[in-house]
Amino acid sequence: MRVIKKAEERRNDILDAADELFTLKGFDGTSTNDILEKVGIARGTLYYHFKSKEDIMDALIERYTFSILGAAKEIAADKNIEVNERIIRVVMALNISGGNGKEIIDHIHKPQNALMHQKIQKVIINNVPAILTEIIREGIEQGLFNTPHPYECMEMVVAYTNTVFDDDMVDMTNEERALRIPAFIFNVERLLGVESGSLMYMMKMFGSGNEG
Structure with missing residues (x-):
């Protein structure tokens, strides 16, 4: 007997299958026929939900980033957490050095998922500075920070951490990483206009400094 599924459920089936196939074979190595066979649907059903394989990839990116950014936004909005601690928790949620998104980040760092990794990097650089900026503005109001350019500061921070501390972008030894963190x-x-050494608590975002 043919199973008829609701549109949203079928769409998620396609995404789940594509996600698994992209992991095993890579984006370029996976064909739409592979996805059709995996889900057990007709080509017309696939194209009803997605225009192309690239469209499926973009939907997966949206799924991943919704999870990553959603956790970060929830923490950033929690005024019960003090500013300094909130910054750390947001960064940890974004998995600059571990955190709630670790399983996702491990997945996209696989060589066969290079395109997905690149697209998620773009989303992070375009969205995360604004999340952190709201916390920095609170810190400015509380006298913790002193900068006329909170967004631009966070943009620089996110761009740097999302490239230099990304193992796929910059090759470095553990010793080199340990020097870059401080x-x-x-x-x-300097960017936030605070005394030297006052932000060393941020070291815990990087663990021991010897982890990827």
Whole structure:
């Protein structure tokens, strides 16, 4: 007997199948026929939900980033958490150094998912600075920070962490990483107009400094 599923359920079936296939075979190595066979649907059903394989990829990106950014926004909006701690929790949720999105990030860092990784990087650089900026503005009101350019500061921070601390972008040894972390914090202190050493609590975002 033929199983008839609701449109949203069928759409998720297609995304789940594509996600699994992209992991196993890569985006370029996966054909629409592979997805059709995996889900067990006709080509017309696939194109009813998605215009192309690229469209499926974009929907997967949206699914991943909704999870990552959603966790970060929830933390950023929690005024019961003090500003300094909120910054750390937001960054951890975004998995610059671990956190709620670790499983997702591990997935997209696989070589066969390079395109997905690139697209998610773009989403993060375009969305995360605004999330962090709201916290920085609170910090300015509380006298914790002193900068006339909170958004631009966070844009620089996110762009740097999303490239230099990304193992797929910059090759470095554990020793080189250990040197970059305090240098990064030193420069963030300059950007936010605070005393040298006052943001060293941020070291815990990077664990021991020897982890990827």
